[in-house]
Amino acid sequence: MSVNAIVPLTNVGLLTAAVASAAHRPPELPGLVVMYGPSGYGKSLAAAYAANLHRAYYIQCRESFTKKAFVIAMLREMGIAPMKTLNDMLDQVAEQLSRSGRPMIIDDVQYIIEKSAANIITDLYEASQGTIILIGEEQVPAAMSRRLERLHNRVLEWVPAQAASLDDVRTLADKSYPNIEIDDDLLEAVNDRVKGCLRRVAVNLYQIHNEATANGWTMVGLREWGDREIHTGQPPARRG
Secondary structure (H helix, E strand, C coil): CCHHHCCCCHHHHHHHHHHHHHHCCCCCCCCEEEEECCCCCCHHHHHHHHHHHHCCEEEECCCCCCHHHHHHHHHHHHCCCCCCCHHHHHHHHHHHHHHHCCCEEEECHHHCCCCHHHHHHHHHHHHHCCCEEEEECCCHHHHHHHHCHHHHCCEEEEEECCCCCHHHHHHHHHHHCCCCEECHHHHHHHHHHHCCCHHHHHHHHHHHHHHHHHHCCCEECHHHHCCCCCCCCCCCCCCC
16 A cells, blocks of 8 residues: 555554654664544544554454464564464564564454454564554553553553544645545544544545535535535434
């Protein structure tokens, strides 16, 4: 993914700054960063940008991950052939992380944080003392405190993902649909209805663009939009 293809929204800036801070920390400080927040806030978008900018290794967790599958995913991202035992594979990852100096971003960490596979993250950090960034949903800090106290104590920076601001929505609209002008009153109404969920903002911008194209509008605001639906993620009520 090209860095230039990603819109520089609030959470992109917050995560990028946190990764840079951790990567250049004094050696006596821990190197873990955790970004957490509700689904749809653009955390994975921020992770993709930070991974490109900092040449970070990027792992996206799956609910099906076992310890072995998790470590093999790391080695695959590093381009390293796995050895036979789990301990040897973990040593391979730790050595590469330490030797390269590159950060590792682990996205959707909520899928493994309550499972034994999460202990791999603690072991990896202890063995490498590298820069590791965890990205997950709102419950991740509490789950780490409850299940992974050693890892929780080594967090350099907690980064709560922010709901989309009007500036974020405006930036996304201008970048995504430069051929139409969407008034701030409509953008603000959309953002209020979806409570700052960037994914739902994007769905509404697509619908606004389609409606504007169908009607030949080059500009659209609340007056033009009228009583048309704003998508909130809820199915429409049955008519009739």
